Amino acid sequence: MSELPPWFFPVFATLLGLVVGSFLNVIIHRLPRGESLSYPPSHCPRCGVAICWYDNVPVLSYLLLRGRCRHCQGPISPRYPLVEAATGLLFLAAAFKMPQLLWALHAVVLASLCVALALIDLEHMILPDALTLPGVALGLLLAVVGGPTPLLHAAIGTVLGASLPLAIIWVYRWLRGVEGMGLGDVKLLAMLGAFLGWQGMLLTLALAALAGALVGVGLIVAGKGSRQTELPFGTFLCAAAVVVLFGGEKVAAFWSWGQP
Numbered sequence: 059m060s061e062l063p064p065w066f067f068p069v070f071a072t073l074l075g076l077v078v079g080s081f082l083n084v085i086i087h088r089l090p091r092g093e094s095l096s097y098p099p100s101h102c103p104r105c106g107v108a109i110c111w112y113d114n115v116p117v118l119s120y121l122l123l124r125g126r127c128r129h130c131q132g133p134i135s136p137r138y139p140l141v142e143a144a145t146g147l148l149f150l151a152a153a154f155k156m157p158q159l160l161w162a163l164h165a166v167v168l169a170s171l172c173v174a175l176a177l178i179d180l181e182h183m184i185l186p187d188a189l190t191l192p193g194v195a196l197g198l199l200l201a202v203v204g205g206p207t208p209l210l211h212a213a214i215g216t217v218l219g220a221s222l223p224l225a226i227i228w229v230y231r232w233l234r235g236v237e238g239m240g241l242g243d244v245k246l247l248a249m250l251g252a253f254l255g256w257q258g259m260l261l262t263l264a265l266a267a268l269a270g271a272l273v274g275v276g277l278i279v280a281g282k283g284s285r286q287t288e289l290p291f292g293t294f295l296c297a298a299a300v301v302v303l304f305g306g307e308k309v310a311a312f313w314s315w316g317q318p
């Protein structure tokens with residue numbers, strides 16, 4: 059068998075990421091609305107005309123159509139090409155950063171789940187079980203078959219990820235009579251624990267809490283929010299999980315916690 063050229067794997071991963079990003083767009087739009095993922099085929103939400111394959115090429119079609127539907131000239135959300143480009147870049151990062159195929163697979167599965175969950179939580183303030191629960195199973199499965207996270211760390215991460223926010227919810231309810239976190243966050247943290255192990259999950263939670271607090275204070279200072287303003291914490295958790303996934307050792311070293 060002849061050797062593949064060195065550019066093959068990164069280019070293949072990026073193209074695959076663009077296509078997966080296109081499918082993530084379908085999930086992000088349809089899943090929270092309770093629509094089928096396979097039927098009807100892609101159509102313009104404004105005029106309802108089906109989108110031809112050549113108008114559905116990731117990123118490229120949006121640029122060629124200048125962000126407008128070919129039929130009704132209605133605007134297409136820039137979220138579509140941005141999600142595709144971001145997913146392509148995350149797949150490229152996985153191809154470069156991960157030393158073996160199973161590790162790269164682990165990275166792209168988690169990154170894809172995080173892209174979908176981050177945007178759904180941002181728009182709808184929900185984290186669908188249809189993504190988080192299979193996510194827990196996938197994370198544990200990848201640990202069983204020899205992924206980067208040892209099985210014991212993944213198992214402890216899942217249990218701790220689910221119980222820590224549950225404890226926060228109970229304490230909040232007892233102290234203030236309000237929900238500090240949603241049950242969606244419980245399942246998301248269990249999923250992140252399954253993928254990143256308990257250390258990675260705790261690091262993710264700390265980063266997300268810090269980022270959430272900074273954004274919250276920023277909104278109050280900018281006069282765009284108050285202490286009651288609800289922020290999509292799942293979006294912060296997903297963004298933090300991607301940072302920990304690709305730079306976990308560096309982040310941990312920065313906080314002098316040693317190797318995660």
Ligand SMILES: [Zn+2]
Pocket residue numbers: 102103104105106107127128129130131132
């Ligand atoms: Zn249209």
